[in-house]
Amino acid sequence: MLRVAAVVAAALVFAAPAAACAHPRTSLTYLEGQVMCPTCHTTLDQSDSQAAHQIEVFISKRVAACWTAPQIESALVANYGQGILAAPSHKGFDLLAWWLPIVGVLAGALVLALGVWRWSRRAGSEESDEPVGSGLDEETERRLDDVLARFE
């Protein structure tokens, strides 16, 4: 009787997390790439420190309790501040971090295009400046015509 009670109790203990969340809404593996280790300044998946391990345990418990990734991230931000996230947020001053690289690439492309356009224009005008004739003076040209006429 006692043995049956122990087995039932153990089954309940092990079944509890599964019952709490049959379909997890995020995973530790995903969040390990999104969350920083505060002491080593790498993402959790790159770190083996005690602080990182502590956060992994925190995340695992929330994943098992069916929390979503944004919910877990918010809880971590409330505790550690915005710096705990690997990527900056999409609002306020942090937006600059997302837009500046795009603006930089576009500005670079514009400068490059402008340079190529100017270079091609210059090359075109240099070509048109070249003398149309053979480049020989009139006397030499006349004598050359005479010599050529003898062979005709």
Place this chain on the structure above:
Amino acid sequence: MTRRLKKGAQILALACVAGLLALLVWQLRHQPHAPGVGAVAPGFTLHRLDGPGKVSLASYRGRPVVLNFWASWCQPCKSEAAVLERDWTSYRNRGVVFLGVDFHDLNSDARRFVSAHELTFPMLEDGSGNVTQGSYGVSQVPETYVLNRQGRVVAHLAGPITDPAFALKFRSALAKAAA
């Protein structure tokens, strides 16, 4: 027109370089560094870990302060906790204040740590590390500062006070600050 454009581009490029240089200088000047012995300890205001409200270091001016930076995930902090509690109970009657600053830690785990080690001195939370790392240049816990009544650093111990190298230094700094 072309010359004007060229000059404008040159000025823009120079401005960019100057801006980057200014940023580099600013970064170098704002590198976190530990306040040395004799320097005034940087002020701060932090949320209490063990209750509501905030605590400011300035509010303890006129009393010696032992500032201990710790975290629940830090192994040496566990061995140090009992020694700190014992010293707190023996020095509090002499007006010495002990302040624990929990660094880069989960508040729930930190509270469990405080409860498990029966720590009774005021505990503050610094999850972001702005004070611990930014003002005191602490990168690894535990670290302990002993401040005199004027708020100046008497001793800085970068390691557990249970360490034989630090134990004597801590005791003499504490006695000096409390005198």
